Amino acid sequence: MVAEPTTALSTPVRVTGLDGILLAGERWEGERRPALLFAHGFGQTRHAWAGSARALAAQGFSALTFDARGHGESERVPRGDYHMEQFVSDLLAVASVATPEGGPRPVVVGASMGGLLALVAAGEAEGPCPFSALVLVDITPRWETRGVERILGFMRAHPNGFASYDEAASAIEAYLPQRRERKTEDQLKPLLRQGGDGRLRWHWDPALLDGLVEESERxxxxxxxxxxxxxxxxxxxxxxxxxxxxxxxxxxxxxLVPHARHVSLADATHMVAGDANDAFTREIAAFMQTLQATPPKHYDDVTR
Structure with a gap:
């Protein structure tokens, strides 16, 4: 849930998703291809990727980050009727604009929910895969229920929001004790919305916690x-x-995927990009370099 703000290196992007829902994004320009397409986790926004997108753009990699429907600045679904198929369709819509026409298909970097959506989109493609490669960030088709319940517990813990940014910062600090720095008001502003009652609530639609969560198990x-x-x-x-x-x-x-490569980052929890952003970004850059050559048929398991 913790994010870094974007900078002038990015430009706003708007993509029309399924049923006309508008998705907010940021394009980070670079000369190198394929482009990176970042898909955040449940309850996050595109700002979770800003540190990595900024650093990778400085290395020449083009990138696109976006808010999933019901998150951040993207539109919410009327009546809160969310389904996984909508999110898969939205990911494909964003992928179609991630690179110039005729360019190579993007590399999807998907954290948690974003990674699951990428797996479905890639594995169920009727024709060529819509992506040139996948990076799955701390997610597998089977997950540990206790960890997911901890995340959902935090998301449900503050239905009435917060009286101040300082109060929200304290809640995040308690939830993510491994983080060294307390979040500032500027860092929290993209994550919170002020309601008519003056209280600050998370940027995501509370309706996401209903049908979508139950649907994920199936x-x-x-x-x-x-x-x-x-x-x-x-x-x-x-x-x-x-x-x-x-x-x-x-x-x-x-x-299931014997040609996949696995890297474990020693200092990271489920919030990999936020906990170990420098190491995370290095691994993404190294992986992009391998795509310039013919990928090997099997990768070794690596711990770093």
Whole structure:
């Protein structure tokens, strides 16, 4: 849930998703292709990727970050009727504008929910895969229920919002004790909305916690089937201290996708990009370099 603000290196993008829902994004220009398409996790926004997108753009990589429907500045679904299919369709819509016409398909970097959506879109494609490669950030088709329940517990913990940014910062500080810096008001502004009662509430639509969360459990068989069909290069980046992904779920995933490479970042929890942003960004850049050559048929499991 914690984010860094964007900078002048990015320009606003608006993409029309399924049913005309407008999705807010940022384009980070670079000369190198394929472009990176960042898909955030449940309850996050595009700002979660700003540090990495900025650093990768400085290295010449083009990138696109966006808010999923019901999150951040993207539009909410009327009557709160959210379904996973909507999010998959939106991801494909954003992918279609991530690179210039005729350019190589983007590399999707998907955290948690974003990674699951990318797996479905890639594994169920009727024609060529819409992505040239996948980076899954601390997510596998099977996840540890206790870790997910901890996340949802935090998301449900403050239905009445906060009286001040300082109060919100304290809540995040308690939720993410591994973070060294307390969030400032400027860093929190993209994450909160002020209601008519003057209180600050998270940027995401509370209706997301209803049907969409329950629906995700039923998606697991579909996710396994989709993963087994993925043929493009895959990098799984996990947090060694994650309570959502475990050695068991990683091993299971690598049996499903034997050509995938796994890197575990020692200092990261489930919030990989926020906990170890420099290491995370280095791994993304290194993976992009490997795509310039013919990918090997199998990658070794790596811990860093």
């Amino acid at each position: 998606y697991q068989p579909r996710l396994f089937a989709a993963a087994a069909r993925v043929q493009v290069p895959v990098l799984l980046l996990s947090g060694a201290r994650s309570d959502v992904v475990s050695s068991h779920t990683v091993e299971e995933f690598l049996r």
